[in-house]
Amino acid sequence: MDKKLNIIKEHESVVRSYVRNFPAVFTKAKGHKLWDEAGKEYIDFFSGAGALNYGHNDDHMKQKLVDYILDDGITHSLDMASTAKVDFIKKFQDVILKPRGLDYKIMFPGPTGTNTVESALKLARKVTGRTDIISFTGGFHGMTIGSLSVTGNSMKRKGAGIPLQNTVTMAYDNYVDDHDSLTYLERFLEDSGSGVAIPAAMIVETVQGEGGINAARFEWLKKLENICRRWGILLIIDDVQAGIGRTGTFFSFEAAGIKPDIVCLSKSLSGYGLPLSVTLIKPEHDIWQPGEHNGTFRGNNHAFITATASLDFWKDDSFEKEILEKSEIVREFLTNIVTEYPEIKGEVRGRGLMIGIASEVEGLAEKVAAAAFEKGLIMETAGPNDEVFKLFPALTIPKDDLKKGLEIIEESVKQLVKDPVTN
Template identity: 75%
Template sequence: MSQTNLSIFEKLESEVRSYVRSFPTVFNKAKGEKIWDEDGNEYLDFFSGAGALNYGHNDNKMKAKLIDYIMDDGITHSLDKASTAKAEFLTKFHDVILKPRDLDYKVMFPGPTGTNTVESALKLARKVTGRTDVISFTNGFHGMTIGSLSVTGNSFKRKGAGVPLQNVVTMPYDNFVNDDLDYLERFLEEAGSGVAIPAAMILETVQGEGGINTARFEWLKRVENICKRWDILLIIDDVQAGVGRTGTFFSFEPAGIKPDIVCLSKSLSGYGLPFAVTLIRPDLDIWEPGEHNGTFRGNNHAFITATAALEYWEDADFEKNIQVKAKMVRNFLDKMVEKYPELKGEVRGRGLMTGIASEVDGLANKVAAKAFENGLIMETSGPKDEVFKLFPPLNIKEENLEKGFAIIEESIKSLVKEPVVN
């Protein structure tokens, strides 16, 4: 049955499809950290919708509230008209997330996806400062529309634009080269460098698609100081690293910085529904009404599930449990690198956004493929797909986390250890 269905996608869907090639089966049911295909095969999900399902699949509380809302004929589509669902989300987000963290932001609804929030952030930074250039960082990934793509480092993705991607200067991310911020500051200081003072700098504190590269907190703090010195706006793209993925709601919290603009999407809805916001320092909110809009910026179903998802963050133990599981993952990955030197591996990441980068060409892809055969879904990242990454749901049961570890180790072992010949 699955093979027949897969032929439909091959026949009717564009060649641009990608994940179906990595996970060649037809899925039809999911719950928590598990997903099943039409043949009844069960998989542990260490992919979590590329970070869009941080609370797992079909969370009971979110599902119940969404069903009640739909059955009561609640507003579905509203553009940016006022709705009860939007008001409840805004209030909850302020009370549960922003206020306890002493963060003062206006909330903008730019459109339903991550690239929408990045586009709005770049546009606003240029409008506020009157400058055109933006500094991005090596191996950053910020989206697939033209503005977001211009600040993305991946050359394969950039070529898909089909036009020159301009008004962006790329600088080294943390540990890309030695003394990378000295290099950046020299460019800003030197009149002959060819680098104008930019409107903004945009970065991920942990680069998801770029290879799980992790910026040190002191590096992030210094970037913030450079931005303040030169009156440059700091944009943190927390689309993938945010909403608890790195251990705290915002990935930048442990660094002690306060960005001027923050981009959120993916797991913000909590349920996999399209939803994005751009958080703006209040004095930067100089938009004219309707100057940036979009038909689907009022996804009320997402407001309902996002508000329900924030209830997790009312319990301090939720964040503590993420830290416990993050330590389990880190210990496991460290063990794999030590136990299987053939990996030539390096552990990367923070929280539950982690992985192993292998120097062996193609090995990370083979590990991910073997894991799928063995009943676990995970993906690779990095310029050469050199990292297999672990993105389990934040609320995964510890016994299933351990079960996933066993599958990954078996997959590694089958690829790097020669079989015993009798």
């Protein structure tokens, strides 16, 4: 074992995970590539679990950040005003919200995805005066107690060490074949004997990342919004992983034609891998008392600088069109893999560049990811049993390199199908 990896093995907590799947010491990253200490080059189809949608070390963002640091710009400011914060808010309004006809107050709850989810749950309860939250099978919303309470994964829930209360889990779209999960949900709301109280909110991912790249149909999402409106329930969209262009549009819910009450954003919001999250709130629901929800690192000005620069990608629709073209390349490729290698018993899942193949063959997805890593491609698995190998290439990856990464996947699948015993 590499001496530096041995240091990690000896001294870092056993809770570590990604280093086990990607056993290399990385030294450099640029665009859609990483390099390890031995100089080996890797194509990155992981993108920081969705935190690096624009790739590594984008030149435009980097220069803005370096200039700001060298000019002694404010680094930490809690929620005091800074030029970096004001510039981000204005540009986010002008480039993202106004062109989409969206009216939201912007809350900075803390720097991570679970921070925005916690604030959304708390606010929904405050607005409605109700306690319960409805979440959905396969959902993943974070690792703090409130976020875990609306997360489906039993292993992660068990890690809380206490009962996770005041939540009800309902079936996500297509959880059971030929079953209308929302008719079932609404029946629970109507029936005074169901044991399900009218909740404060429903929280949902339009495409479930950790849950297995399950994509809800637009009509399902629209019907969910209608149910929420009918019953006075707030609709929270967790766009931490599916947002910021990952599914093709800035917000993953745009194509469904819905307007959530609260939206949770983080991961690629800073554009550079710096911690930043926001909670978007319809103005009528912004009823916080000053300081009622806060956090020391909600004023990450370095992240504001790169986030503002990243919005240049969205000044017109050319970037969306580029993502769509790449998405079609990937979907066509994965569909062909499923057809040409029936032994993997595969199913293409996802939307945009948040996509993968679920395999009924136990352990196959993990083996494909491991084989791909050996060949110079980084990607992870997802799903309750790691049954999906998950493609998250940088949205900015050139098409030729995108195809190179896809070729590595096919080589890995072919290798495993050809010699399943050895592999």
